[in-house]
Amino acid sequence: MEKPVPRSTPRTPESVWDYPRPPVMREDDRDVRVECAGQVVAETRRALRVLETSHPPVFYIPPRDVRTELLFPAVAGRTWCEWKGSARYWDVIVGHDVRPRAAWSYPRPEPGYAPLAGFFAFYPSRMDRCTVDGEEVTAQEGDFYGGWITAEVRGPFKGAPGTQLW
Numbered sequence: 396m397e398k399p400v401p402r403s404t405p406r407t408p409e410s411v412w413d414y415p416r417p418p419v420m421r422e423d424d425r426d427v428r429v430e431c432a433g434q435v436v437a438e439t440r441r442a443l444r445v446l447e448t449s450h451p452p453v454f455y456i457p458p459r460d461v462r463t464e465l466l467f468p469a470v471a472g473r474t475w476c477e478w479k480g481s482a483r484y485w486d487v488i489v490g491h492d493v494r495p496r497a498a499w500s501y502p503r504p505e506p507g508y509a510p511l512a513g514f515f516a517f518y519p520s521r522m523d524r525c526t527v528d529g530e531e532v533t534a535q536e537g538d539f540y541g542g543w544i545t546a547e548v549r550g551p552f553k554g555a556p557g558t559q560l561w
Contacts, residue, residue: 409547443511451552455511469486
């Protein structure tokens, strides 16, 4: 796993077409924040950023930086990634506000992705606000992928209609 780019270093543009396949994990020490229904659900400077060809990065947040009391196992809650393994999905519930399948995790990832064990990723499209160092992210299109688009990330991105077979 690669070390993070220091926060003081300006970020250069990244094309998702330069990201590798299979995906790589990079530590990221920027402030990653997830908000829902007026609450901070997660905030960290210890995220793992997963980079995969044609996808905006996905930020995985360590469980100690997630309000796990707001996460509940989703009823229909498993998918399989050929590299990371079996994903489990979580509903985010803040009071009476329920966001179905708004987060996911890999409880027992495949060996090459062991550092992701227990970390949580959030769909920015299902939260009220997700930020990286204060910059509000744009959600990756579609309802399957959960990429976070920031100013340095360039597409085109998989997920939009007509991109399923990329």
